[in-house]
Amino acid sequence: KLKEIESLFKKFASSYPATDAGKHHVAAYPASREEARANLAMIQERAARGEDVTDEVLLKLLPHVECDSNRAKGGWTHIAPAVAGDLRKKFENVGWTVPSDWPQIAEGILQFVVACNDDPAALARECESLDETPYMKGFQTGFLTPILNALRPDDFTISNNKTRRVYSYIADTKLSQKIREYPEANDVALSILQQTLEMMDAPELKEMLPCDRLDMFVHWLEAVERVEWARKGRAKRDVEQYWKIAPGERAWNWEACRDGGYIGIGWEAPGDISGLSRAEFNKLRDEMLLVHDDWTKAGTDQLWKFHSIPVGSVIIANHGKSKVLGIGRVTGPYYFVEEERHGHRLPIEWFDLNARKVNERGWQRTMVKLTKEKVDEILALSEGGMIREGAAGWKSDSAPPFSDDAFDLLRELHSDPSKSFYDGHRNELKELIADPVSRLMDDVAAELPESMLDALETQSRIKSRFYKQGQTGDNACWDYFWVAFYPKGRKRVASSQLYVTIDHTGFRYGFNLADAPDDEAKVFLANAEQFPVETLNLAERIVRDSSLVLGGSDDPSKSVTPQEWLDELVDESSRIARAMSIDEILGMSRADLISEIINSFVLLFPFFRMTLKDGVSPEAKRTDAPLGADTMSIIVQPTYTTEDFVSDTGFGSDVIERWERQLLRKRHVIFQGPPGTGKTFVARKLAGMLVSDTTGVTDLVQFHPSYAYEDFIQGIRPEVVEGGLTYDLAPGRFLDFCRRVERKANGAPSVLLIDEINRAHLSRVFGELMYLLEYRDQAIPLAAGGESFRIPPNVYLVGTMNTADRSIALVDHALRRRFSFIRLQPEYDVLRRYLEQHDLEADSLVAALRKVNNVIGDANYELGISYFMKDGKNLPDVLPDIWIGEIEPYLEEFFYDRPEKVEMFRW
Numbered sequence: 001k002l003k004e005i006e007s008l009f010k011k012f013a014s015s016y017p018a019t020d021a022g023k024h025h026v027a028a029y030p031a032s033r034e035e036a037r038a039n040l041a042m043i044q045e046r047a048a049r050g051e052d053v054t055d056e057v058l059l060k061l062l063p064h065v066e067c068d069s070n071r072a073k074g075g076w077t078h079i080a081p082a083v084a085g086d087l088r089k090k091f092e093n094v095g096w097t098v099p100s101d102w103p104q105i106a107e108g109i110l111q112f113v114v115a116c117n118d119d120p121a122a123l124a125r126e127c128e129s130l131d132e133t134p135y136m137k138g139f140q141t142g143f144l145t146p147i148l149n150a151l152r153p154d155d156f157t158i159s160n161n162k163t164r165r166v167y168s169y170i171a172d173t174k175l176s177q178k179i180r181e182y183p184e185a186n187d188v189a190l191s192i193l194q195q196t197l198e199m200m201d202a203p204e205l206k207e208m209l210p211c212d213r214l215d216m217f218v219h220w221l222e223a224v225e226r227v228e229w230a231r232k233g234r235a236k237r238d239v240e241q242y243w244k245i246a247p248g249e250r251a252w253n254w255e256a257c258r259d260g261g262y263i264g265i266g267w268e269a270p271g272d273i274s275g276l277s278r279a280e281f282n283k284l285r286d287e288m289l290l291v292h293d294d295w296t297k298a299g300t301d302q303l304w305k306f307h308s309i310p311v312g313s314v315i316i317a318n319h320g321k322s323k324v325l326g327i328g329r330v331t332g333p334y335y336f337v338e339e340e341r342h343g344h345r346l347p348i349e350w351f352d353l354n355a356r357k358v359n360e361r362g363w364q365r366t367m368v369k370l371t372k373e374k375v376d377e378i379l380a381l382s383e384g385g386m387i388r389e390g391a392a393g394w395k396s397d398s399a400p401p402f403s404d405d406a407f408d409l410l411r412e413l414h415s416d417p418s419k420s421f422y423d424g425h426r427n428e429l430k431e432l433i434a435d436p437v438s439r440l441m442d443d444v445a446a447e448l449p450e451s452m453l454d455a456l457e458t459q460s461r462i463k464s465r466f467y468k469q470g471q472t473g474d475n476a477c478w479d480y481f482w483v484a485f486y487p488k489g490r491k492r493v494a495s496s497q498l499y500v501t502i503d504h505t506g507f508r509y510g511f512n513l514a515d516a517p518d519d520e521a522k523v524f525l526a527n528a529e530q531f532p533v534e535t536l537n538l539a540e541r542i543v544r545d546s547s548l549v550l551g552g553s554d555d556p557s558k559s560v561t562p563q564e565w566l567d568e569l570v571d572e573s574s575r576i577a578r579a580m581s582i583d584e585i586l587g588m589s590r591a592d593l594i595s596e597i598i599n600s601f602v603l604l605f606p607f608f609r610m611t612l613k614d615g616v617s618p619e620a621k622r623t624d625a626p627l628g629a630d631t632m633s634i635i636v637q638p639t640y641t642t643e644d645f646v647s648d649t650g651f652g653s654d655v656i657e658r659w660e661r662q663l664l665r666k667r668h669v670i671f672q673g674p675p676g677t678g679k680t681f682v683a684r685k686l687a688g689m690l691v692s693d694t695t696g697v698t699d700l701v702q703f704h705p706s707y708a709y710e711d712f713i714q715g716i717r718p719e720v721v722e723g724g725l726t727y728d729l730a731p732g733r734f735l736d737f738c739r740r741v742e743r744k745a746n747g748a749p750s751v752l753l754i755d756e757i758n759r760a761h762l763s764r765v766f767g768e769l770m771y772l773l774e775y776r777d778q779a780i781p782l783a784a785g786g787e788s789f790r791i792p793p794n795v796y797l798v799g800t801m802n803t804a805d806r807s808i809a810l811v812d813h814a815l816r817r818r819f820s821f822i823r824l825q826p827e828y829d830v831l832r833r834y835l836e837q838h839d840l841e842a843d844s845l846v847a848a849l850r851k852v853n854n855v856i857g858d859a860n861y862e863l864g865i866s867y868f869m870k871d872g873k874n875l876p877d878v879l880p881d882i883w884i885g886e887i888e889p890y891l892e893e894f895f896y897d898r899p900e901k902v903e904m905f906r907w
Contacts, residue, residue, distance in 0.1 A: 001170050006199045008227065012220045013202035021331075025219070026205070028066075028079040029212040036061070036150035039076055040117070043110065057106035058087055061113060063146040065335040078150075080158050080215070081335075082142040089271045091138055099877045101135040108133050109144070116148055120155040124183040131180035138275065140177040141185065153211045157189035166218045167192060189214075223311050223331065240312040242370040244363055251319035253342050258326060258350055263315050264342030265366055267295075267303045272336035273344075274307065291870075297454050302367045306344060307334040314375055315348055321363045324378055327352040356381040368446055369459065373435060401440055401590040402502070406432040407582050410479065410504040413466070419476035422467050429466050433481050437502055438463055440590070441483045444597050452605050455612065456485040461492055479503060484512075485601075487520075487612060496520050496611040498601045507585045509597050510548060510577025511604040513611065520611040521574075527610040528569055531618060536566050538606055538618045542576065546600050552577040576604060637696055640688040648685060649678070650830035659686055659822055663796055666820040668773060670757060670799040673824035675890070676864025679800040680755055682824065687751035687798055694748035696794070697741050701733045701752065703760035709767045714782050734769070741792050749794050757799035762815050773797075773818040803860035824864075826853060831865040838873050845879075852891070852905055861894055863887065883907045 016022040039060035047053045063078030064070040070077055091097045097105065108130060115126045130136055130144075141159035148156035157163070159182055164175045167188050175185045193214050205213045221227045245263050247254040257263050269292060270284050285300050309315075309330055317325045328350035337343040356378060409428055413421065422429070445458035464482040471477075480503035486495040500509040513521055528535045539562035542548050549556055550565040552575030560568070578600065585593070606618035645656050663669045663686065671679040687698050701712070709715065712732040731739065734752065741750040763770065768780055772791050779790035799819065828846050835842035845868065853862040867886055871878050884907050895901040 001172075002195060002199075005170065005196060008221065008225070009196075009200055009202070009217060012217055012225070013200075013204045016216075016220050016224060017204045021224075022216075025079060025216045026208060029208065029215075032063075032076070032078050032146075033150045033153070035076060036147055040113065040147075040151065044114065047110065052103065053110070054103045054106040057110050058102070061109060061147050062087065062143055076147075078146050079219075080142070080146050080160055080162075081333075082146070082160070087272075096138045097135055105135055105139075108136055109139070112144065113147055113151070116156070117151045120152060123156075123186070127179050127182050131178065136179075139179065141179055141182045142177065144179060145182065145186075149211065153209050157186055157193070157211055158215050159185045159189070162222050163189065163215065163218050166221060226312055240314070241309055242314045242316075242372055242375045243309060244316045244318055244360075244368040244370055245306070246319075246363075246366050247317050247325070248342060251317070251325060254317060254319070254325050257317065257348070258353065261331075261348055261350070262345045263317060263328070263348050264337075264345040265303065265306050266342050266344070267300055268341070268343045270303070271338075273303065274334055274336065278304065302365075303344060305369075306346070306367060309334070309346060315346070316370065316375065316378060317350075318358075318360075318363055321360050322357060324356040324358055324381075325353075326350045327375075327379065352379070363446070365446070369442075371439065371442065373439065374442075399590060400586050400588060401593050402436055402507070402585060403432060404586065406436070406502075407504065407586075409433065410502070413477060414479040414504040416474075417477040417479050418474050419467070419472050422477050433502060434463070434466070437481055437483055437500065440594065440597075441485075441500060443594050444601070445485070447594075447598055448601065452602070455488060455609065456498070457488045457490075457492075458485050462486070496524070496608055498604060498608060500597065505554075506582050507580045508554075508577050509600065510552060510575065511607055512552070512577070513574040523613065524574065524607075524611040525569065527613075527618070528566065532566065534618050535610075536562055538603075539565055542603050546603055547578045547596075548576050548600055548603070549578060550576055554579040574607075576607070637688070637691040637694055637698075640685070640692040642689065645685050645689055649682060650827065650833055651682075656686075656689075660689065662820045662822065663690065663798065667776065667795075668797040668799075668819045669822055670801050670819045671822050671824055672801040672803055674804050674826075674860055674862045674864055675802055676866045677824040677826060678864065678866045678869075679802070679824055680753075681866065683753055683755075683798045683800050687753055687796075690749050690751055690796065695744065695746045696748035697737070697745050697750040699733075699737050699740075699752055700755060702755040703757055703765070705759060705761075707760040707765055709765055709783075712765050713767050713769065714787075735789070738789075738792055738795060741795055745792075745794060747794055749796060750792075751796045751798055754797060754799040756802065756805075758801045758805060766815070770815065770818070825859065826862055826864050828865070831868060834865075834869050835875075838875070840873070840875060848905075852887075855901060855904065856894065863890065880907055 017026060039056075043053050043056050043060065046056065059074055060076045062076065062083050063081045064075035064083045065081040066077040066079075070083075075083070088099070088102060092099065112126050112130050115122050130139075142161070145156060145159045149158045159175075159177070161177070164177060164185065167185070168175045170192055171188045173188065175181070175188060193210055196214065197210055200210065200213050200217070202213075205216075208216075245265065247257045247263060248266075253264065267288075270288055273281055273284070276284070281304050285297065285304075288300060289295050289297060311330050311332060313330045315328050315330060317328070319325055328348040330346050331349050332347040335345055335347075337345060358378065358381070405428075409425065409432055413425070413429070441458075441462065445453070445456075448456070448458070462483050462485060464478065464480075466477050466481065468476055468478065480501055482499060482501040484492050484497035484499035486492045486497045496511075496513050498509075498511055500507070502508075513524060539550060543550065543559075543562055547556075549559040550562060551558075551560050551573055553559060556579075565573070580588075610618055642653050642656055642660075645651070646653050649656075659669070671683050673679055684700075690696070691698055710732060712734050714729065714732055714735055716729055737750075737752050766773075768782060768789070769791075771780060772778070772789075776791055776793065779788045781787065782789050797819075826849065828850065831849070832842045832846055835845065849863060849865070849868075856862055867882055868875060868879070871882075888902065888906065891902045891905060892899075
């Protein structure tokens with residue numbers, strides 16, 4: 001192994017140190033070491049004076065990701081980081097600690113570092129002591145060994161995931177990340193360092209310490225050279241992956257991502273999720289879903305997938321469904337940047353910034369997992385989008401999904417399903433059949449609604465194989481290929497499923513229960529018996545609106561009627577499918593087949609749900625909208641009643657019903673009030689109640705001072721194309737919303753929320769809307785393009801207005817006449833009930849808030865109750881932070897000329 005190491009080191013030393021990344025590595029070690037020693041000296045001096053050094057220990061002794069935000073707050077950045085964002089928030093969110101424990105944690109870390117620095121021989125004792133401390137959960141070697149190495153590089157080595165894998169391989173052992181077992185890992189690393197001293201004495205690295213050379217070499221082995229044994233032992237998810245990730249809606253964040261060398265996504269509310277287990281993330285996700293009513297489980301799960309993308313993975317940045325902006329490779333672990341949009345980030349080296357035109361219908365999501373073939377296809381596109389000759393894996397959507405050769409091969413396989421035939425045709429079976437079917441189902445999954453993806457497994461273990469593993473002789477192969485979406489957490493081969501299959505006779509797709517376990521079959525049959533009318537209605541709709549055959553016969557002439565199917569229903573006869581002959585499938589475009597499968601799966605999904613739960617009506621949450629291109633995007637909104645509104649907000653049902661009447665009568669309302677009165681929260685709830693159990697559409701836009709007519713209604717926007725710029729007329733947010741409503745809402749009420757409506761110059765932003773809001777039944781031509789436009793009658797506007805914002809003066813009387821206003825003031829009784837529900841004493845806080853507002857003496861500037869309604873039982877712990885960090889700055893601004901008023905209310 002040492003000979004292998006020596007050969008690899010020569011390659012490393014002759015190449016990597018001269019690169020920009022290598023130069024950064026070389027410079028980072030001594031800089032971090034010098035800073036670490038200064039940090040420890042400062043902390044020890046302050047601690048000796050009796051000062052609280054909790055913040056300094058966490059920030060300046062633990063290794064942070066190298067980024068501007070960490071440097072700005074004085075964090076100790078390191079080439080081997082363990083802390084990306086807010087360490088406290090992360091540990092508290094997953095339940096590893098509580099706020100009151102941090103002083104003891106900091107004291108334990110400081111004692112550990114000082115003791116090991118003063119006496120390296122005490123390492124084993126100190127590691128054991130620290131490991132037995134109950135509040136030190138989560139602090140493994142990656143957090144604590146960089147500071148030891150920085151202080152005493154001759155005695156302590158850095159121990160993290162990378163070094164653990166490499167040192168375990170070289171020493172033929174299995175090292176751990178637990179702090180208790182660091183002494184063993186350190187001994188192994190020091191032994192390897194001693195044995196490699198001579199071979200690593202390279203002139204290119206003469207200024208580096210031996211331990212730093214070894215550590216940088218380990219990084220190169222895994223992240224750059226990607227040596228297989230250096231990566232062995234990584235979780236399965238750590239195998240490099242291929243992803244399409246949009247740098248924000250309409251690629252608003254692309255320049256920052258390109259110039260900053262990263263890709264980022266939203267869902268910032270959970271904060272830093274590095275270090276969380278999947279179970280801990282799921283718990284945090286479910287808590288977030290209760291707070292953010294516009295979030296979905298499938299959408300939020302993208303955050304977990306994003307943070308799990310391993311180093312070396314390929315990322316494609318896109319603008320919508322038609323343009324590739326850049327292609328890069330992940331160069332480091334996930335990190336989180338506080339108080340920035342799209343703060344969840346991965347460091348990226350963008351190696352290809354050629355703009356390419358594509359046509360990818362499934363790219364409307366923020367993240368889409370790709371295959372290597374798809375990435376090869378995109379790389380094969382020249383700038384501007386022309387297909388290069390021989391583009392790997394490329395197949396036009398206008399071409400048939402399969403070739404004549406594919407079915408010739410399947411006929412041969414049917415005649416000779418032997419191991420020898422498989423061995424001789426393995427590549428052809430993959431290229432002509434397995435890969436095209438797999439890509440087809442990837443595209444289908446990309447366009448299914450999230451409500452289906454919550455229940456369906458569409459990625460892992462969904463594909464069959466031709467070869468029966470371990471079989472020999474004349475019957476060693478299956479003569480068909482099969483891909484199925486099945487219930488998450490179960491097995492494809494023994495579950496209800498939405499499937500496609502191809503063999504020597506043709507192509508099939510549909511719903512199947514025949515191989516499902518007894519519990520799924522029994523649940524399905526019980527639901528069909530409990531809901532016979534609904535089951536029959538759905539069966540009739542399937543016959544009416546699709547080419548699916550009840551009972552799944554390959555011969556459409558042998559199909560049964562919906563009533564016959566229901567009367568004879570048993571698990572073996574429950575199959576619903578469409579069989580397509582070879583001639584039929586070869587005469588069809590790939591795009592049409594994808595659309596047909598998607599529409600059919602959407603129709604069949606209620607039957608799939610009937611296999612999962614008792615008492616599930618097949619008609620629940622479905623729409624009677626006609627099938628078409630947008631069927632997969634039509635989603636019935638969740639039930640949200642007046643009673644739910646009362647429970648969530650504390651307002652009386654009579655008040656809520658009055659608000660609803662105002663909105664239905666006027667069609668445009670604005671919630672106005674001082675900060676903290678829950679205007680946006682209440683507006684969202686009112687919108688949710690209006691679209692409850694309908695196919696209505698909701699969306700939110702936030703106004704700001706630079707918001708313009710072109711952003712909201714319509715405007716000319718430049719588009720970079722090959723050879724220069726084009727200037728196309730593009731719809732703004734409101735026009736786009738109205739078009740979506742007409743396409744998807746099916747006449748149901750739909751609500752556009754305009755947050756902070758008074759922060760824009762409304763007369764300029766609204767333009768012709770000033771007239772159309774007053775005369776809803778009329779249409780007029782738009783200024784930019786002359787297109788005639790009217791507001792759909794089922795569109796409602798709900799705005800929010802902060803009365804403490806002086807830009808309220810921009811809301812003139814003409815606009816006020818077009819809206820109905822709802823004033824929100826601090827509802828002390830609502831706050832009181834909230835506190836009592838969480839077993840908290842209410843009188844003192846309510847009294848303090850009343851006193852503050854009495855002294856303010858202006859209803860437009862009073863402090864609302866929502867400041868104190870986000871933390872539940874944790875409110876006593878965070879109340880000082882809320883008051884000092886949010887209430888006091890507001891009072892300082894309001895009473896800027898009367899500071900004595902502020903002093904009355906200091907925490």
